[in-house]
Amino acid sequence: MCYTGGMDSEKTIRQIETALAELLPSPEGEAAALHAAMRWAVEGGGKRVRPLVCLAAAEAVGGAADDALMPACAIELLHSYTLVHDDLPAMDNDTERRGRPSVWAKFGEDTAILAGDALQALAFVALAKTPVSCPGVRAGLLSILGEAAVGVVRGQAAELAGSKDVAYVYRHKTADLFVAAARMGATAGGGTAAQVERxxxxxxxxxxxxxxxxxxxxxxxxxxxxxxxxxxxxxTDAALAALDGLPGDTSFLASLAARLATRKA
Amino acid sequence: MCYTGGMDSEKTIRQIETALAELLPSPEGEAAALHAAMRWAVEGGGKRVRPLVCLAAAEAVGGAADDALMPACAIELLHSYTLVHDDLPAMDNDTERRGRPSVWAKFGEDTAILAGDALQALAFVALAKTPVSCPGVRAGLLSILGEAAVGVVRGQAAELAGSKDVAYVYRHKTADLFVAAARMGATAGGGTAAQVERxxxxxxxxxxxxxxxxxxxxxxxxxxxxxxxxxxxxxTDAALAALDGLPGDTSFLASLAARLATRKA
Known part of the structure; x- marks a missing residue:
């Protein structure tokens, strides 16, 4: 995907991927297989939409994208772990992900369970590493990420249980991580409570x-x-309407919403 | 087990279990089975040693045990999730835990994977709910819990990979959660950096x-x-020696160390 807007998305994606690579443990030592599996899960590509939303949300409230880099990594690590566990034989039983073997297919089911567990933990380690100017910011980030981490599992469980409440399932399974990405970005960017909600x-x-x-x-x-x-x-219309009146550059988020609605893959 | 010392352990365990019950979601709604499985995992008893260590560490630095109640719940939730995932068929394949069916045996493998995932997330939600007087405290707690959450998985992965380094495996698989419990308690209780290390x-x-x-x-x-x-x-001797010179009541921790070393179950 190519986006227009304030951020150069190719460069930003490289920045996110560099930061992720630094957070991930090197594949050596006593837990080498675990570390290799964690890297396999995160380095498998993906569009990095959630971390891009996080960084762009910081800009939308007039902050700097850099302030939200660790929360952006946190949301991608969390998203990655959910995919690792989703693919397990007891869940969707997928042997492929993005054209490569899924984590359990490559590293075994036990290592895949542990790799997912460690990626979730690493998401919170990333939050601990977020530099914050105002002390309330980290409390806000932790609360947002923690609630989303519970919510996304709730959505998967409801779908698994055959829930007919599509709105509930989609709200939690998919939207919770997008919402957390945007709210964390706005929080790290110094947004007001009203801007974070927006x-x-x-x-x-x-x-x-x-x-x-x-x-x-x-x-x-x-x-x-x-x-x-x-x-x-x-x-899409409701998303675009919510951007009205924000003090910073919202062109990236607007273009993202327009693009996602008409994407072909 | 019965402990002597400053804390009344029976009363303290009831306090911990009440707080855990309030943190856990009620078993109803679209994700009812997930919520029931989470409760089954946490309410299955256990000696609550790690949360007791956390509360007693707050007292050992001269703080109030109550200040560490949410971190104590966090460490027990984290411990509970590791047991749920350890018992899975792809891991230790245990159908029983503390004389009752293990979570996967009762709720299915898929729900057990998700329940473990949600319990880990809930541990961080508990941290977000910790009332702190000094802003640096929450950052400290988050860093300690996050690193321990990665560490415990690392220890399990090393054991799974057949590591011969017993010290590494035990350090991470078992000691990391005890260390996090004590350090979080000392941090929440207002201890100095040196006291937290001690x-x-x-x-x-x-x-x-x-x-x-x-x-x-x-x-x-x-x-x-x-x-x-x-x-x-x-x-045991090294543990007892580390308690020397702390400003608060260490009698509970000392008695705990002595008891654990001579326990019969």
Whole structure:
């Protein structure tokens, strides 16, 4: 994907990936296989949409993207762990992820369980490493990430239990991490409580549009094609509306919302 | 077990269990099975040794045990999640835990994976709820818990990989959570950096004595009976020595170390 806007997304993605590589343990020592599996999970590519949202949210409130680099890594580590556990035989039983063997297929089921566990822990280590100017900021970040980390599991559990409440499942399974990304970015960027909420609303609708678009691309929307297309449009519009009146540069987030709604993969 | 010392341990355990019950989600709604599995994992008893260490460490530096209640819950939630994942078929394949069905045996493998994941997340939510007087305290707690959460997985992975480095495996697999419990308690209780380190040293030796005693009780020490007994004695002595010179009441921790070294179960 190519984005227009204030941030140079290629350069920003490289910056995120460098920071992730520094956070991840090197694949050596007594726990070498674990460390290799953790790296395999995170270095497998992906669009890095959530960390980009986090950095752009810091800019949207008038802060610097750099202030949100550790929270951006945290949300990507958390997202990565959920994929590792989702792919397990007892869950979706996927042997491939992004054109490569999934973590359990390559490293074994036991190591994959542990790698997911350690990636979740590492997300919170990244938060501990966030430089903050105001002491309340870290408390805010921890609260946001902790609640999202519980929420995303809740969404997966509801889906697993065959919940018919699509709104509940999508809100938690998918949107919770987008919302946390945006709220953490706005918090780290020095946003007011109202601005943090505004960006949370943006990300909620972005996440829901993203999930409905995913269903359309996979051809398996539980709502049917017409209703899913309607949901994508409505949530994209609501996301864009939430950006009105923010003090910083919102062009990246606006372009992201527009692009996600019309993506082809 | 019955402890003597400043804290009334029966009353303190009830206080910890009440706080845990309030943190855990109620078993209803779309994710009811997940919530029930989380409660099953935490409410299955256990000696609550790690949270007791956390509270007693706050007292040992002259603080109030109550200041460390949320960190104490956090360490017990983290410990509980590791047991849920340890018992999985791909790991130790245990169908029982403390005389009851293990989480996966009762709720299924998929729900057990998710319950462990959510319990780890909830540990960090508990940290977010810790009332702190000084802003640096939460940053300290987060750093300690995050590093321990990575460390404990590292220890399990090393053991899984057949590491012959018993000291490395025990240091991480077992002692890391004891160390985090003591350091978080001392931090929340307002201890100085030197006091926090002192209690970390105490807990490192306590954890190692605990693990070697466990091996002796199970009759499967990798070091052999005589060497394991020697390790229990040496680490107990080192733990007790680390308590010298602390400003608060250390009688509970001292009695705990003495009891753990001579326990029968």
């Amino acid at each position: 960006l949370g609303t943006f990300a909620l609708h972005l996440g829901l549009a993203f999930q409905h678009e995913d269903d359309l691309l996979d051809g398996d929307s539980p709502l049917g094609r017409v209703e899913a297309e309607c949901q994508v449009r409505e949530h | 209690l970390g040293t105490f807990a490192l030796h306590l954890g190692l004595a605990f693990q070697h005693e466990d091996d002796l009780l199970d009759g499967d020490s990798p070091l052999g009976r005589v060497e394991a007994e020697c390790q229990v004695r040496e680490h």
